[in-house]
Structure formats: structure tokens, C-alpha cells
Amino acid sequence: MKDVRLLHGDLSPGNAMTAFSAAHPEAGGIVSFVGKVRPDGDVEALELRHYAPLTLAGMQQLAEATLARWRLDGVLLHHRTGALKPGDPIVLVAAAARHRRDAFEAAQFAMDHLKSDAWFWKREKRADGWRWVEPRGQDHADLARWT
Amino acid sequence: MKDVRLLHGDLSPGNAMTAFSAAHPEAGGIVSFVGKVRPDGDVEALELRHYAPLTLAGMQQLAEATLARWRLDGVLLHHRTGALKPGDPIVLVAAAARHRRDAFEAAQFAMDHLKSDAWFWKREKRADGWRWVEPRGQDHADLARWT
């Protein structure tokens, strides 16, 4: 089962995880990852843009690839778009599985792909204005683990 | 910051994660794992025993070891004891970090140790009665990754 959403408004990790857990009573373990706009440093705002003809379809394909690669009961991918402020959740990934190792690996696989291989563009506003963000070297290395 | 609890009554992953997330506004990412009594198969009940002079102190040491090994903002270890029924949460592990890779690895490290290197004894009731559970070979292999 896959639960894939592109959210223009608030992402509520607590509510989403409660529903995902209830939808998978058969799973022995559920791993989740919540990524938030970091309030440290001097980021005042963040904007995520997407491209409607590609972004949600790409997330659906990522969910399918995740389900195909590990033995899972379900996978959840929720990703924000639009204007965000420090502390706001940007992304929620979850994987439910009989065995925890599958769930941990699947969640990391999905997250590594959302970070640097999904159709999102992110910019941050600091004191000196807006700047487009590109993936870190570590993000590329994390992604390369799966190929 | 560590949040370590041995719970004789209900474990509420949703409430615990909401509090943990609020306690770590500075973390860019939070990974969690919830382990539940699997309702599949024929397990009718589960009992977890602990040994008071060792169990909570051992969990505290595990939390310290986890904090020492990765760059984390915080770690949470909540583990049930007593009588459980299918579907009940047994364990909740969470790690908050600036970088997601640290959070994923720390949560797995803590979980692998709770599973087969913490002072708990677990027995399951099936149609043919109670049986003590010992770690699977996979659990030992998971633990050996960290040494």
C-alpha cells in the first residue's frame, strides 16, 4: 500500500503517522523520517517549487520502486511545496514492514531520492536575500549507495 | 538530551514523538522506529520481563553510547514491560540530528541493541502455551554490524 501526497498546505507528521500505523496493523515495525526547516543559522524562509506534470508522478514511481525493492507492508511519502518557515515539516517518509531492517533501508532509500532525485526546487531566504539550494556532496553520496 | 523510559503501562508513540519533536526544534531530521506485537500468526499474548537493578540503567547506558557515537541533538528509548496483546507497541526509538544519515544510523544502533543486548526477556502465548523467545540469527547479525 502506498500513501503519496504532494501537500500545498500543512504537513502534520503526527496525524499522518497515526493513520499510517492504523492502516498497517500487520506490520511489526514502522520507521519514519521527518525533515524540518532548520531554525538554526539565519534562514528566515524557504520556498519549495515543483512542476505539476512531473513531481507527483515521480513520487508515485519512487514509492513503487521502494515497494519493489524491499519486503514492505506499506510506504508513505508526503512532501510539502510552497512557502515554509523555520521549524515547519518539509517531508515525511515512512515504511512499515515485518522486519525492521527492511523498514529502515526502505525509508532511507526513499528519503535519499526525495532529497536529490525528485522534481523539487528549493530556495532559502537569508539576510542577504534568496538563494537556490543544490544538493550537498553528501546527498549525492547517499543517493549513490542505492545504484 | 536523552529520554529513556521503562514503561509498565501503555506506550503512546504519537504523544511521545510529538513531545520529542517539540523538545528538539533545532534538529533538521528525526527518525523513529515503532515495534509492535505482530497480530499475524497465532500469537495470543506477549509478556516482557525485566530485572529492575539492570534494565533501566542498561537503557540509559545505551542512550549514552548512541549519543557518543553519532552527532545527535537527542535520543529517545521507550520500552514496555509486562503483559501485551497483539497490536500493542512494545518499543519506540527516536533520534534527532542535523543530518539524516546520523539519525537513521543511531536509531538502528539503538534498536539492534534493545532487541538482543538489553535486559529484557520475552515470552509468547500461542495455542500450545507459553514459549520463551530468543533472538533470531538476523538479530545477532544486526547487532554484530556495530562492533
Next chain:
Amino acid sequence: MGVKLVFLGKLADLAGAPDKDVRGPLDWRGLLDALPGPLGEAARGDTVRLALNGTVLADKAALGAADGDEVALLPPVSGG
């Protein structure tokens, strides 16, 4: 109705607008001719991909768009 060019991420800043209509038909050479200075240079770069009507092209030089089509210019992504 021409070919709609859509600029994602930093390319929208370079273009000064999120999209632009140009006359079709449009091939790769025509696209570059339609993009002024820095935008054209960015489009040539290995890290910028093209999508035609929601399908990413394996080879940008194979672009063939007609009036009514949408061509998206996709710079490096960054999510999560």
C-alpha cells in the same frame, strides 16, 4: 498559441519569469536561439534537463515541439 517554455528553479530567475511563449515548431537549436545569454548557457549545461509535455527527454538535442506543446527546463533538483 505557441510553444510554452517553463523555467524551474534558478532558471526562472535567469528568465525573469516562470514561463515564456515562443513560436513553434521548436527544435533544440531553435530553443537555444530563443534563450538570451545566461539562460541559453544554463540550458546547454549537462545538469539541465528538458521535459516535453511531462516526459523527460533522454537527449535534449532530440527536442521536437509544436504549437500547443509545453517544454520545461529542469535545473538540478533539491527536495526534503
Next chain:
Amino acid sequence: MGVKLVFLGKLADLAGAPDKDVRGPLDWRGLLDALPGPLGEAARGDTVRLALNGTVLADKAALGAADGDEVALLPPVSGG
């Protein structure tokens, strides 16, 4: 008041009770003498560890307990 033996996990089933008082002082040999058949065999096994007053012993044979002490017999664990 003697030495309190505490049996964890499956050892409680073998002992027929969660604990048992024996007379101190108690060393490793005395402990084995105090444990009937299958329980004594289990205690000898490599996978069973001993704790004296909440401290796990590196070497079971080094046990030295006096009246008022608590000795726990710890079989393989299983959590989560």
C-alpha cells in the same frame, strides 16, 4: 536473611519460582549445589550470566555472595 537468587526468563520456569533464598556465603560451587538438575545445567551454560547486586560478573566462577546479597541468573535476552 540469606542470599536471594533471582531467576529471569526461562530460568524462572525451570526453578518453578521467580526467586529463592539460600544460605550465605555463596560461591560459584555453592550456587551450583543449590540448583537442582536442569537449572544447574542451564546456569553452567555460556549463555547464562550472573549479576551480584546489580553488577554483571565478567567471570561467573568469581562469584562471592554474602547474606543480604542478591544474585540474578540471566539467560539470553530478547527485547523489542
